[in-house]
Amino acid sequence: MENFQIYREDRWPHMFCPGCGIGTVMSCFQRAFLNKGLDLDRTAFVSGIGCSSRLAGYVYADSLHTTHGRALAFATGLKLAQKDLEVVVFTGDGDLGSIGGNHFIQACRRNMDLFVVCVNNNNYGMTGGQVSSTTWHDYLTTTTPKGNPEYPFDLSRVAATSGANYVARYTTAHPKQLVRVIEEGLGKKGLRFIEAWAACPTYYGRYNKMASPVEHTRWLKENSIHIEQMKVDGKTAEDDIDLQVTGKVTIGVLRDADRMSYLEAIQR
Amino acid sequence: MENFQIYREDRWPHMFCPGCGIGTVMSCFQRAFLNKGLDLDRTAFVSGIGCSSRLAGYVYADSLHTTHGRALAFATGLKLAQKDLEVVVFTGDGDLGSIGGNHFIQACRRNMDLFVVCVNNNNYGMTGGQVSSTTWHDYLTTTTPKGNPEYPFDLSRVAATSGANYVARYTTAHPKQLVRVIEEGLGKKGLRFIEAWAACPTYYGRYNKMASPVEHTRWLKENSIHIEQMKVDGKTAEDDIDLQVTGKVTIGVLRDADRMSYLEAIQR
Amino acid sequence: MPEEEVFLQGNEAVVEGALRAGCRFYAGYPICPSTGILETMVMRLPEVGGTVIQMEDEISSIAAVIGAAWGGAKAMTATSGPGFSLMQENLGYAVITETPCVIVDAQRSGPSTGQPTLPSHGDIMQARWGTHGSHSIIALAPSNVQECYDLTIEAFNLSEKYRTPVVLLSDGELAHMRERIVLKDLPIVNREEFPKGPVTFPLGEELGGVSPFPTFGRGHRTHVTGLTHTIVGYPSESIEVQTKLLTRLIGKISDNRKDICKYEVHNPKAEHLIVAYGIPARSAMELVTERADIGLFQPLTIWPFPSKAFRRAAEGKKSVLVVEMNEGHIFREVERHACRAGVEEIELCSKLGGGIPAPEEMLDCISAMEGE
């Protein structure tokens, strides 16, 4: 299998730091996309601003690298103007969960027919490692030098509560599972949300005692717990609102519904 | 008991339409505020834009009537600059749940020490009855002449999932319960969210066969179900994401947690 | 399409103009006094196979419009002051990505929430300068319901021809005013599609700085970015690339003033010249039809300001009076050009607050000037 079947090799090596989890998400996405047999000419990629949002520019397809936080709104217009185009959104925890939080929940509520991949590296990589809406409580960033006083969003639960049809979360320490849920999500309608936790060793890693890509990846593995395991342990998903009860982030398929999608609703 | 203990009688009669539910929320809030014995000189009111947001201007206290959707952000700054001031936010479903959705979920996530009352009349009253993020699926508004293709937010569940400490919902058909939860919420820390469903007979009512205030109020009563009753019926809260399973909106205290509030966290 | 005579509000005329121009996507958020456009679109656009969506705010409205444009649709949004402020960031994105689209700003009395139902022209300079960074923009200002229709079509045509966002500056008075108009069968400019296949040749080197449009989903595999980009669309941090890009983007508008700028001149030989656009131009017409010594220069294209035409019109005038429903926006343009054209008396007749300057008020201004 060739590595550059959907990416622009003329732009390689890419801009991401050594060990940046975004690259792993790229690999997984490519594999799922190819498995699914989708057509690059009939797929468009939309992203916001951030390291993770740069991903769109590396796909050898039509891609719209937009403004910070607004990717889903651009994607909504694109999808509605060309309803049979597959529209994939690449975004980051800052782009989607901080400045873009409203477009995120509204798109989920509308169950807009978009496929969304959020690379959640728990901080703002692009601007140098500031706190984001998913930075863990008490963790260090350049703007929380004494530890983050805030609590993180559980982006996937927010998506599910807002109404997204399909919601799954894994980390880059789970590449094969990522491939599987991306593939599964690509086959569905409505809003499909894949949250991929990823290492940003350059900042989040460096400030939180996991400076090397390997350490950061290990941290991801150790701090995640499968939703089925949680059930076994007798915890409900609600417990992880602030990652305090379980101390870990839930992974797995968190919602798989079949509500009328936006396109279905307007085409009734 | 005097009617104008916290309101500016010099601005009476107020601007709200006959039978507008905002007025009922006013009455209930006044009662709870007085019951709680809070000091008007040490309470500030912040609101966004919309009929419901005009409420702030009627309270005889310091009040900041800001820009559409941003009340919580203004309130955050005010609270942090004067940490012992009680800050109350009045907002609407459009102001809070549509344009202001991001500030809403972020303030909940931060568990910012604010008391928030959202008058949810399921549409934009101020601008003439357009669809809002809480308009029911298939209901009519001036911008959904064939019925709303979208599904509504369950604002209270969004607040709870985002991390608000205290979340309660009632309708103006439940004035005494509203008084009770407002009073209860005023005594807590962190973000306290009261969602008050209210009639907008002029628009939402008129377009949806409940043109008179009385009909609209009846609709509110008939279409709500207490969370305890749901449990009895064997439904979980999740069922009402799109008001389809139960066909009704859940009322009651939906979350009552005791997570560290933002002020507590930064003052540790 | 056959012509039709109709009795419409300004907001409705905008919608009819948009439909005739080929608009097939509309995204918006309610705000007085532009709401009527959204509410009319919701009824009208689906009838012609278009799609309308009420978004969660104005930021996402213009974003959706830009997205739709890349999906191949002629697309539009409408708003008023506060919403127009929120659109500024993405307006700049449309500029740098050369996305054809139309933004209507039905101006109300500001700043901030101000007086939502009263008209004013306080957003004229904002339309030109509201987004950050060096750039150009096209903006048009109708003064009656017919022009609401005509200029909406013109806005779409210019946006397609120059691959640029175009702003239509209506106001609270025009929005709701009803007049009888003709839905004229005007020429329509359609998007020129980028040649088949991937985007390989220089963008924007054709057609005097404007390249054909590589619609998404047709195999062009275009990368579109708000970052400074090379002629094939890739991000670049080179100063040279940025200089070239901006020079072209600004030049494609300012070098084509002659084609872009529409204006009217009345009583060209009069010794006093009034400059007015929008509603005040109507009040001025009242004077012009009565007094031979008063002329009118009415820019229909506000940005780029028709500077050459204006300088011609201003030459030899005893005085130039700018009448505006703001604190003097176009006045600044007029002053520099009129001064360069040799006019000595250049004054502003400003109406602050949501009113419309009456002909008598203009006369007062002229008298005041003469009395000086």
Place this chain on the structure above:
Amino acid sequence: MPEEEVFLQGNEAVVEGALRAGCRFYAGYPICPSTGILETMVMRLPEVGGTVIQMEDEISSIAAVIGAAWGGAKAMTATSGPGFSLMQENLGYAVITETPCVIVDAQRSGPSTGQPTLPSHGDIMQARWGTHGSHSIIALAPSNVQECYDLTIEAFNLSEKYRTPVVLLSDGELAHMRERIVLKDLPIVNREEFPKGPVTFPLGEELGGVSPFPTFGRGHRTHVTGLTHTIVGYPSESIEVQTKLLTRLIGKISDNRKDICKYEVHNPKAEHLIVAYGIPARSAMELVTERADIGLFQPLTIWPFPSKAFRRAAEGKKSVLVVEMNEGHIFREVERHACRAGVEEIELCSKLGGGIPAPEEMLDCISAMEGE
């Protein structure tokens, strides 16, 4: 406070200026090249008992700042182009509610995302006109690290004195440049508190249109609104009220130009006059120190433009050259005033793209002008 000599980046100097001016609240959102201000504030502000919060975006950052101002704090935010665009709506809210606050825009090369790490001056006009509706604003532009400090203090002082938002227009070069400066012990203007008790007497009738500030929580029971409001703060839909309000709001800035406007003139007798602000003023200084025939007018206050002072400086000049890192923002102001002052040759030396005009480039412009 004792003076201190330090070696700082422009961003850090802004923070030190803010602290000395009494800033006790900061809300911001990271964006290059302004991020250093947020990151420095996070370390420094708590040391003096202040509060910093990183908000979810720029809209909420400026909102929090305005909220904090009403809570009694001197408050500030900083951003760059895209974020500044997002702040426009609430900037207008600060204007109409007369909220003292400071907004720093460390300008980068735009439009849109552009080149985040390169400097430019593409937001100059935006600072003046970016929000909708008729209004006024104060904006200052430093050209070195010392001025970053000095003018931040000046910005706070002016914002308190005139109860208005003040914009500090720095840029990507200044933000990161390090120079040695003195943390001078400059005079500080503190907020004048509204007399005890409810707000009953006319707002803004005192002090030449500026009223004392009714801080929240002190029993004033003030209603603050972005709607047009009467002198006691209640919403009004009257045209008359709006006219009065806007006349006062605009007048309190423009009528006090003399007090507000800071500028420098070098080689006042030279026959050529360069107009430059920010970094290009430094390049111009290089020429001015070498050539007696070249003078420099450097506005430190960009808005309101020091028009009277400039007209005085321009009178009798053979030529005026405006050097800008944009497509000619201040040029438009200069052209009208220079023309009115009788100058015939008025040219723009524009540097588009994230570079800094070198002294030699300015010389080329002068030569080109002479050669004409």
Place this chain on the structure above:
Amino acid sequence: MKIINKDYCKGCQICVEVCPKKVYSEGTEISDMGYLVPLVTNYDKCIDHNQIKKGKKPICELCILSCPDQAIIDDSYGD
């Protein structure tokens, strides 16, 4: 006695609807503001009236809390 302030009442009839004791009736006269102001026709049935009479605290107040216009007062409170 429950008193409806005619300068504030907008005739929404919510008081008529919510009162469990049918204390209010629809009214007949149009106020200066143009609204049909209800009448207090059955005050003696009012729960709170009877409470107060007994020296107890009001316990119903549904009408007062529901009235959107702060138009209803009970002047026997606080006696």
Place this chain on the structure above:
Amino acid sequence: MKIINKDYCKGCQICVEVCPKKVYSEGTEISDMGYLVPLVTNYDKCIDHNQIKKGKKPICELCILSCPDQAIIDDSYGD
């Protein structure tokens, strides 16, 4: 054979970490880009190598999927 493209590899060592068969080792040489590129030292232990040898589909691929730089290919695939 697994091949690491020296022009793309940034020496993050993730492949070394994730391979269950310890096929990769840390490496010794700095590439032109300035990174320490791992070595493929135990290819015969590679799960997928053995799969392909058996004519079966690759089932592991952890290294390829994990590599953030698209730097690893297996040139025996597709044979």
Place this chain on the structure above:
Amino acid sequence: MVDTIEIRLSGFGGQGLIMASVVLARAASMYESKHVVQKDDKYKREESGLYVVQTQTYGSGVRGGASRAEVKISKKSINYPEITTPDVLVLMSEEAFQKYGSETKPSTLVLIDPDTVAGRPEGDYCEIPATVTANELGNKIVANMVMLGAVTAMTKVVHPDSLKSAMKDLLPSETLELNFKALEEGYDLGKSCGFEIKTDWG
């Protein structure tokens, strides 16, 4: 004989005055002989048509508050769209009377609904019991059409048939009969009033 007539209708929201003004304006604009469109040479056919501008004020948010609508009708092209002192002033609420009652000129025709307005202007006026008449017809909602009928009778600014054509365009068909009836009643009330304005086309 005037060549331009300015009509102001004022009252409170819900009385349908904006609709009345739109009916009148549409009638004058679309159904009176040849039509004209402003400001465009190709389309300028001055023959005998009427120029019309209809405007209205909105209050923000508040429903049921003051409402005002204006129609300007002329044989000449209409530039300045606002009305300063109207030729015809309809007052249907006390608030409207307080606000606009005095903005008249000696020739202004003032129509007052005696049941919704308490005050009376200093000069001449005419009482048109529109609300009562409408009530009698079965629904006070058509008081606006009663007033419109009266205005038309007194000004002849448009032919009643034009009004009916406009009403057909604008009103739900099941309400047409009632509205026509109201118009006619109003027309009679207006005629009986004795005042009139002569336009040069009426």
Place this chain on the structure above:
Amino acid sequence: MVDTIEIRLSGFGGQGLIMASVVLARAASMYESKHVVQKDDKYKREESGLYVVQTQTYGSGVRGGASRAEVKISKKSINYPEITTPDVLVLMSEEAFQKYGSETKPSTLVLIDPDTVAGRPEGDYCEIPATVTANELGNKIVANMVMLGAVTAMTKVVHPDSLKSAMKDLLPSETLELNFKALEEGYDLGKSCGFEIKTDWG
């Protein structure tokens, strides 16, 4: 003898060149005799101090890419802050060499780290094995200080003690010893190189 010296340090991110430039600039600015501050009469003490401007370029997002820092030091007030052709050019990566290697004048002192740069400029240059030296000292992270030492030796632009004072301000104290050592090694390497620039204060 020059009255202004322009120094450009270039390489890739992570080599600490920005830190080196800040150390140098701070040393020159804060620790060399009398100090001066620009553009303010009250504070203008021209006596014998140095004017310093330090600038740098950032790439957006990409870490480990090209990095460049510049210091301009003068006895005169510094206006134009940018460097055109440097008096001293330090090259620590091949990419930097490709980009800046030719932006020199005949008098430019070019310092190359032979182990990280493959190419060589046309004119004179001096090889400073900074990375190897740093490695030998125990951590290649201090290659920047080796280079800085060399630059100082060849230009005398600041006294080494000034550099050490600046380093104390800027570097974690536990790393100071190693950094000082690197500086000194670099100083020796620089001295042994033979080239030099004479400033009028050096």
